[in-house]
Amino acid sequence: MAETSAALERARHEIDRIDDALHSLLMERVELVSEIARAKTSGGAAPARVALRPAREAQVLRRLLARHAGVLPFDVVARIWREMMAAFTRLQGPFSVAVAGGSEPMAYWDLARFYYGAATPMSLATSALAAVQLVGQGGGMIAIVPVSGDDAGPPWWVHLGEGPDQPRVLVRLPLVRGTDVTRDHPSAYTVAIAPLEPSGDDLTLVAVATAGDVTRARVVATFEGAGFAARTLELAEEPGSDERIHLVELDGFFASGQDPRFGVLKPRPRGLIRDIRVVGAFARGIEPVENEAAAATGAALGDDKR
Numbered sequence: 001m002a003e004t005s006a007a008l009e010r011a012r013h014e015i016d017r018i019d020d021a022l023h024s025l026l027m028e029r030v031e032l033v034s035e036i037a038r039a040k041t042s043g044g045a046a047p048a049r050v051a052l053r054p055a056r057e058a059q060v061l062r063r064l065l066a067r068h069a070g071v072l073p074f075d076v077v078a079r080i081w082r083e084m085m086a087a088f089t090r091l092q093g094p095f096s097v098a099v100a101g102g103s104e105p106m107a108y109w110d111l112a113r114f115y116y117g118a119a120t121p122m123s124l125a126t127s128a129l130a131a132v133q134l135v136g137q138g139g140g141m142i143a144i145v146p147v148s149g150d151d152a153g154p155p156w157w158v159h160l161g162e163g164p165d166q167p168r169v170l171v172r173l174p175l176v177r178g179t180d181v182t183r184d185h186p187s188a189y190t191v192a193i194a195p196l197e198p199s200g201d202d203l204t205l206v207a208v209a210t211a212g213d214v215t216r217a218r219v220v221a222t223f224e225g226a227g228f229a230a231r232t233l234e235l236a237e238e239p240g241s242d243e244r245i246h247l248v249e250l251d252g253f254f255a256s257g258q259d260p261r262f263g264v265l266k267p268r269p270r271g272l273i274r275d276i277r278v279v280g281a282f283a284r285g286i287e288p289v290e291n292e293a294a295a296a297t298g299a300a301l302g303d304d305k306r
């Protein structure tokens with residue numbers, strides 16, 4: 001019987017040895033969690049904040065991608081690490097996810113599950129605004145909301161703030177693209193109350209207040225004229241107000257509207273740009289380049305899902 005060949009026995013013995021080593025390392029990794037949790041609260045307790053540190057997570061995944069080789073698709077590695085990082089987040093305090101499903105609740109739900117772990121409590125919110133309001137109540141809740149134009153509810157992003165204890169966009173999902181199982185999924189933002197940190201390759205979301213007649217194209221032209229790479233995403237108007245708020249995505253990391261680099265735009269109450277608020281910043285998507293040799297081996301092994 002081929003099934004009990006010596007070669008198979010040997011390979012399984014090796015797998016047992018490797019599993020033991022992986023398990024020992026996992027237990028060693030988790031020993032660091034209380035030290036990490038302590039360091040995060042050493043400046044005083046901040047009960048509204050969640051232990052999630054998306055910039056650090058992106059750095060970890062980028063570093064692993066840079067050293068990755070062989071036939072295992074990188075999205076499998078990403079999935080294992082996502083599960084581990086979600087568990088580490090839960091070990092540091094309350095952590096749950098409210099999903100605003102837009103027109104495709106199942107797709108956004110799957111995206112949230114993939115990124116925030118199989119055991120993290122999740123609930124479906126009635127709209128993006130409802131999900132963001134839940135985040136604002138604290139208690140370790142984060143929200144997954146459709147990126148653009150896929151939520152029938154009122155604009156949610158005008159409720160984001162610049163302060164460390166206000167909900168902000170900290171991730172754009174999917175973070176790992178290409179071979180990722182979420183390849184065909186829509187994009188979503190993760191909204192949370194947690195520090196805004198640079199990952200080294202980031203995009204920033206700003207809420208830009210202008211007079212009521214300033215078009216999206218003019219806002220982008222103004223930013224580009226001042227040397228920013230900018231894209232306009234959404235526009236919100238207060239009924240009866242002479243002001244509009246534009247949601248604009250910028251290349252690079254900006255921690256606040258007071259960043260001196262915004263000085264060239266001269267934000268002032270009666271100017272074209274009246275105010276700039278940073279309402280989020282997140283790592284640029286990670287693009288694993290599929291290794292051709294790996295793909296060929298996968299095909300040879302009967303992997304017909306690619």
Ligand SMILES: O=C(O)C(=O)C[C@]1(C(=O)O)C=C[C@@H](O)C=C1
Pocket residue numbers: 036051052053054056057060084085086088089
């Ligand atoms: O580095 C941290 O701050 C951690 O909490 C550890 C860890 C991880 O498991 O690597 C977990 C959750 C954070 O979102 C980022 C990273």
